Amino acid sequence: MTTTAAPPATDLAAQVQDLSFTYAMPGGEQRPALDGLTLDVPSGAVFGLLGPNGSGKSTLLSLLVGLRQPSAGEVRVLGQPPSAAIRARIGLLFQETSLDPLMTLRETLWLHGRLYGLAGHTLRTTIAQTLGSVGLADRADSLVSTLSGGMKRRLELARVLLPSPQLILLDEPTTGLDPDAEAALWARLHEANQTGATIILATNNVHEADKHCRQVAFIHRGRLAAQGTPAELKAGLKRDAVWVEWPDLPPTLTDEIAAWEGVGKLTWAHPTLHVTVDAASAFVPRLFQIAGDAIRAIRIRESTLEDAYFDIVGASLSDQGVDG
Amino acid sequence: MSALAACGALLQRDVRAVLRSRSQLYSTILLPLMLLAILGTGVSQGLDPTLVRDGDYATFLVPGMIAMAVLFSSTFSSASYYRDRDSGLMRVMLASPHSPRVILLGKALAGVSIGGLQALAVLAVAAAIPAIDLEWQHGVIPGIALAAIGIALLALLLNGFAQVVASRIRTMQGFHLVMNLVLFPLLFFSGAFFPLEDLPAWLKVLATANPLSYGVDLLRIAVYDNGSGYFGLTLDFAVLTALAFALFAWGLRRHPGYHW
Known part of the structure; x- marks a missing residue:
């Protein structure tokens, strides 16, 4: 296993220590999603969480924003425990489309901006700039229902970027996108990263992780299997x-x-x-x-990161786990 | 991050959604008005109207139709919770820098505002119809103020109830089924369609236990000319206020549930 030296705690965008989370299923069944995960994400990184569906990646993201409470262990985000207040500095792109089809693009961003404390001229200007940055300025007053799948993803990205978050969490952001749309989305994300935002990408797409992430963590059955740069993880292949x-x-x-x-x-x-x-x-x-x-x-x-994953974990990225 | 601003934004967004959904807007207002025209005229002219004041059944129906507008609107508004959940917007709201309570409060206040405005619209249209003779026994302005308070309390009560139901029913279809099953019978023996005074004893007991009866009674005192009503203004206020705030608070206690 390859690992890089952990940076000082103050330089960490996210830090989890012995983190466990168990889903209570109907009928009383307990299904562990995270099992003692320990992970450090440096500030300013583009950090990939690579693992098959059900390995615990999405659960980890929900714990980072405090939408779920851990069964055990500790979480710190941007130096603090997760809270409603800290969510003002976090942008979250969900795997599934999360838009009201009967709102316009401008209304979608307006509502989000208001929830994040923006108002008045500042909000109107930011909405115009953000829509322009994802190439949707001319559709500002269209209903969301009239957008293509790629446009909806760009709108969701605009919504994430609107309040200028310091930490951006992405859950399978490019699922269903064509290569051009994927490239455009990542170009905008790299711009945000260059202006200081840390990006955590949860994915089972090895090419996306390999291409865009400077650090990758292999997650398997709720535990950290390996962490390093893509080159370090592929060393020996x-x-x-x-x-x-x-x-x-x-x-x-x-x-x-x-x-x-x-x-x-x-x-x-x-x-x-x-x-x-x-x-x-x-x-x-x-x-x-x-x-x-x-x-x-x-x-x-x-050879790709998928081969490195199989070598280290002994399971394929297409293996199904318990839950998100 | 101001919770008040968040609630205001959610309210504005839901109002905009209702204004855009013409079918919801019109059906909530038109159905009570249609009942007023058809049922009111039919009973006034075809059945025995002597049990209501001056045989003017259409005017008698006005408070009940206002209550019906609030009831419909509350049901539609709470159904928007399911729409937001299914579209995924609810999880975006829950991931914002506000507690789930603030999100629920914003949506509930939107429901109360929309329901209140739609009910006032029904009152305004009814008042403008020449064949409907509202008495305003306490005067027009005090009557409108009294009606507005009654509508607000009814909206709080019914939205609270709808929130409580929505917290326990997983599907929108189930929600509508339960709301119809519970609220329509309540509306029928609330005094909306016939005077409570001449009912058999067992129906009077049911009407007395029915929270909607107090809302209809209060509205009738506001716009009609029947003295102190069936229960009396004080009891109407006491029951409505207590139940409205209790149900509204109970509805807000539920966690909207987090679906990733």
Whole structure:
């Protein structure tokens, strides 16, 4: 596991210590979402929380803004415990669309601005500027229901940015967006980051985390599995990643394969054998020679953070967990 | 971050939503007026109208129709809670720098204001109809003031009740079902449609236990000419005020629930 040295507490935008949260389900069942998570997010970072659905990322965001209370552990945001007052300095972009379709864009931002203490000329000017910054100035008086999906996301981003938050929390912000819309959204987010805002991104999109985050934390079953820069987390991976579905792989063969020339990290988590190699074109034919028709499926691509995640955690990012 | 400003913003937003939703706006005001015209004329001319003052059933109906306007409006306003929850806007409001209580208070005050204004609109239209002869036994201005207070108390009471129901019913369909099931019977034996004086004893007991009866009675004292009403102004005020504030406070106690 790769980790970077923790910065001083005063430079932390968010700090969680031994944080646990359990959902009380109907029928009395208890479902843990976070299980002793400890994490530091430096101020000014673009910080990724990477984990499969149900690994606890969204739950962590809700605890950071104080909308839920932890079962155990401690949370500090911008140097203070979460509270209604601290939420004035936090912007939150939800995974699901959260807009009233019967309000106009201007009314949507006006309501948000009023809830965050803005008023009068300042609010009107800020609304105009913010709508312009996300390319929606000409739609200010349109109803939200008339916007495309990408425009709605941009409006939600405008709403997040309106009160100039010091900490921006993003929950799967680009789900459903086309590449252009995703690029535009991130361009605006990087502008906010350059003016001092810390960004915490909860995602299971490895490419988004790899491309935009300076620090990434792997979250697995409510715990921190690893934390570091994308480069640090990918250290030791070879160029190509090979995912092999091989349910009956004899355990002795994994040692043999690991010793082959050009083979890097090898992880076996039934029924998947995951290997990173210098050249898949040389490795795969050799693998078929010893496996024959025991291999059910094979997938080859360039190594990414997903391979690092599988190597460290022993589970895929597409595995489902308990809850948000 | 001013809670008052937040409540004001939420109120303004909900008023704007109602003004934009023409069907809600018109149906809340038009249905009581239609009943006033159709039921009032029909009973005045077709049934035995001698039990009400001067046989003028249409005028007799006015207080009940005002109460009905408040009732409809309260139901619609509280249903906006479900609309905000389903659109996701509620979670955005809850993630703002205000406690859930402030958010609920803002929405509840919007419901009270909208209901009050719609009920006053019904009163204004009724007063302008030549065939309706409001007596204003205490004078026009004091009568309007008395009616406005009665409407405000009714709006508080009914919005509080609607909030309490909304806190326990998960779906909007269920909410409407419960509201209709409870409130329509209450309206029927509140004195809105027939005088309480000549009812059988068992119905009088039900009417006495019915909070809406006190609202209708107070409104009738304000706009009509029937002396001190059925219960009397003091009892009307006491019961309405106590129940209105108790239910409104009870409604605000619920947590709107956080859905990520």
